[in-house]
Amino acid sequence: MEIAFHGKRALVTGASQGIGREIVKQLVKCGAKVVAVSRNKNLLESLKAEVPSVEIIVVDLSNWAETEKALKNVGPVDLLVNNAGLAILEPIGQIPQESVDRIFDINVKAVINVTQIVAKGLIARKAPGAIVNISSQASKVGLQDHAAYCASKGAVDAFTRVAALELGPHNIRVNTVNPTVILTDMGKLGWSDAAKAGPMLEKIPLKRFGEVHEVVDAILYLLSDKASLVNGVSLLTDGGYVAVSSKMNISFVGKQALVTGAASGIGKEITQRLVQCNAKVIAVDINPELLNSLKREIPTVTPLALDLSKWENVNNLNLLELGHVDLLVNCAGVCFEEKITEITERNVDRQFDVNTKLIINLTRKVASDLISRNVPGSIVNISSQASMAGIVLQSVYCATKGAVDAFTRAAALELGPYGIRVNSVNPTIIMTEMGRRAWSDPVKSAPMLAKIPLGRFGKVEEVADAVIYLLSDRASLINGACLPVDGGFLAN
Structure with missing residues (x-):
């Protein structure tokens, strides 16, 4: 299934590392022009050195006003991937307000804010578009010490369904990808301990964690015309975890x-x-x-x-x-x-x-x-x-x-x-x-x-x-x- 985005312009948040960085690289390979957004200037500049055609924007997406200011003159965007995310692991009873605010500012409010900015531009241009929000299996099942994170991803899924309903008449599709643990550099570091990884792997019928390219492939599909009738969907890329656990x-x-x-x-x-x-x-x-x-x-x-x-x-x-x-x-x-x-x-x-x-x-x-x-x-x-x-x-x-x-x-x-x-x-x-x-x-x-x-x-x-x-x-x-x-x- 060949996917091409020639003549399209994409915006990717959380683009400086991990899944976001790979999304940027694959979008460029598929012919898209890409705007890479992150708060980490050094990593964005290293991405720019690796992929010179990429435009970079440094902004802290948890700041609503600064995000609006930074993206005000971003230009026409046809494809949006809301990838920026944050997880803070704390048990119920020990979750401070600061953690909840930080998680929701990045995982939920930034998704809403950037989606609005891009959607307004698409509607004004009367152009079709596709938006993919990176959610998680945590939106579907409870995970120990992930209460605030699970809640934030549940909010992302719910917002996605409403956005699909409201923006669909404008020919703008909105979907989520909901991965399991993915072996980014951070994922490898966090899940290399067999004692920790064992119980999670036991819950995944395929008995392995995900690779970055597997999530990226799902995102590219949802952004493409190959998914032209897919709207308001949460696409699980979890090896069957939710089918068992929930x-x-x-x-x-x-x-x-x-x-x-x-x-x-x-x-x-x-x-x-x-x-x-x-x-x-x-x-x-x-x-x-x-x-x-x-x-x-x-x-x-x-x-x-x-x-x-x-x-x-x-x-x-x-x-x-x-x-x-x-x-x-x-x-x-x-x-x-x-x-x-x-x-x-x-x-x-x-x-x-x-x-x-x-x-x-x-x-x-x-x-x-x-x-x-x-x-x-x-x-x-x-x-x-x-x-x-x-x-x-x-x-x-x-x-x-x-x-x-x-x-x-x-x-x-x-x-x-x-x-x-x-x-x-x-x-x-x-x-x-x-x-x-x-x-x-x-x-x-x-x-x-x-x-x-x-x-x-x-x-x-x-x-x-x-x-x-x-x-x-x-x-x-x-x-x-x-x-x-x-x-x-x-x-x-």
């Missing part, structure tokens, strides 16, 4: 979750999803080797190797030391298949200790802390279709899960007045590694599959999606529910 637009920024049975299977998937949704996670499991493996995969988790089926181990948990828990997923579980005539006391005790008593005790512990802090919370217990339907050789397991559902309803009744919601998810057979081993034999699986209207077993991500939903504010009026994730098994 499922149902759920974010747990500022929340900490505790997940039991977290090192494998459903628990591991839930842990990964919680991290993708910006929660801090305490991952509890009885298997230290699997926990170490989980920690290597997701460096941000706090691993805790502990057998919580022992009542005293729950009592000894120091939630102040671990960090307070806002979200609890009771996922640990065991199942022993035995004929009713051959049930042993040992297996009864073990299944009730893990499947039921652990849930009761840990819910008590976390709920007490939530109530003492006077904060809302959400608890999801992993139950089973076995709580509502008899399954051969699983009589004790069925009993433990029936107890879980009954406890869930009682806990929802008692804890609801404190703003603590308690629900259960009741899956069918799920294709974890253990599930695949147990149900790979068609002779065994066929009768069970025949009872499931959808004709298949479940995937771990399907259970995790239900859990994440119930934990989130999207389920704010759901309390005491037992949600079957069973393909219709219980309806049959």
